[in-house]
Amino acid sequence: MKALFKPKPLTPVELVHHIRDLLNNPDVLEAKRQDKVRELTRLIHEVKIVLYGDDMSEPHEDACAKLTQEFFKEDILRLLIAHLPNLDPGSRQDITHVLANLQRQRVHGHYVASEYFEQNTDILDLLIPGYDDPETAISFGAILRDCVRHQVAAKYILELDHMKTFFSYQHDTNFDVASDAAATFKELLTRHKSTVAEYLDNNYDWFFTEYSKLLESSNYITRRNAIKLLGAMLLDRSNTAVMVRYVSSLENMRILMNLLRDSNKTIQLEAFHVFKLFPANQNKPQDIVNVLVVNRSKLLRFLSEFTFEKADEAFEADKAQVMKEIKNLVPKCEKCESHVECDGLNC
The missing domain is CATH 1.20.58 (Methane Monooxygenase Hydroxylase; Chain G, domain 1)
Structure with missing residues (x-):
């Protein structure tokens, strides 16, 4: 009999709207309203099933497309970032998996996430400070690296003073923070060749002055990450002009x-x-x-x-x-x- 009264599954659009309503509800932030947080966790899990499928079904292209379009249209990324520190580690991990998938979704041949970032680059200003809290650093770092897959996002970070912040994070005494920041730093400097070449050429002096501090760090992991990345950058053909300058x-x-x-x-x-x-x-x-x-x-x-x-x-x-x-x-x-x-x- 229970099966007869089983609620009808939410459509992708309905899922997004329910998440939006929950995240816009200030009660989600209150410890006494854990039922709301549990509901949010359940909805995120349902979104994950739409995008990845489960033991019973494979993901459907049309459902993924509708969910992706509605997700970015309703600015859910911004809301999730704001509430991420208030969620448990398991929920944060589910969210990073969902966001990773959404940022790779193409609709009619276009990355919806890229078009979203063109109008919402300030989202990146909210993500980077996530490294300040060791509890959330890994989650924010994973989300940020997926954002950097899009050239518009990487270019925004490179052109502002955010790179100076990443140098600082790599010297952090917390191993997880420093290592994750190094991974994002690497993604920024290797993903988009032409953008990186232009950036290094325009910022050569201060950049490599700071980079030398990484190479001479007393921390073994910092030195290892830095020298490996340096080789990848200098040996890349797109950075030939920078390489010649460096080895002189x-x-x-x-x-x-x-x-x-x-x-x-x-x-x-x-x-x-x-x-x-x-x-x-x-x-x-x-x-x-x-x-x-x-x-x-x-x-x-x-x-x-x-x-x-x-x-x-x-x-x-x-x-x-x-x-x-x-x-x-x-x-x-x-x-x-x-x-x-x-x-x-x-x-």
């Missing part, structure tokens, strides 16, 4: 030489992939040439012993090329400005 700095090479001596093998290997760009630069500044020559014997000895259990042919070939470049360097006489070695007296 003696101070940058000094930092990389120190990282080659790091106690951690992973950091050493990642540092090598960046360091190799300095000797390979065909237009090396003279101060870099001089330092490489002065340290030639030490560098060649280090590189000859520099190996890994899982070293591959590409690594060995790169190492051989670097050693060759260093061996062939000729110091320049400061007096006669000749590249032929002399004693500085009879030149």
Whole structure:
């Protein structure tokens, strides 16, 4: 008999409207109205089933499209962000899964989320401070990384002072906060190639000054994340101009030489992939040439012993090329400005 009185499932549009009404109700914020919070949790779970399906059914394209359109039309993302800290971890996790799916939904060939962000970039200003609370940092970070998939959102964050905030978060003493911020930082600097190349070119000086602090951090995880990301950025063809600028700095090479001596093998290997760009630069500044020559014997000895259990042919070939470049360097006489070695007296 119970089955006869089972309530009719809500349509995607009705689901969105019920969530909107609950989130607009101030009682949701009151601990004494936990029934409202439970209702919100139930509705979010139903949305998740529409988007992902369950053991009984697969998701339907039309239902997903209607839900996505209504969700962004009713500005539910803004409401969920406002109430996220008041929900339990399980509910926050369900919301991040729902939002991840919604941001990937295409309707008539268009990402509805991208069109939404074009008119609502201020949403990102609400998400980033979520890192200030370790309890919510992971949830806000996951949502933010899904937002960054859309170029309009990434460009907005890059062009404002938010990147300075991300440098700060990566130095946070809380491991979860620092690690999650590093993951979002990486997404911002690798997802949209042309946008990132333009950003790095326009903000080179202050950006790499701050980046050097990450590379020289006393925290192993921070150093490891930073050197790995640096290699990914500099070796990307879209950042060629930035790479040439970076490897023309003696101070940058000094930092990389120190990282080659790091106690951690992973950091050493990642540092090598960046360091190799300095000797390979065909237009090396003279101060870099001089330092490489002065340290030639030490560098060649280090590189000859520099190996890994899982070293591959590409690594060995790169190492051989670097050693060759260093061996062939000729110091320049400061007096006669000749590249032929002399004693500085009879030149």
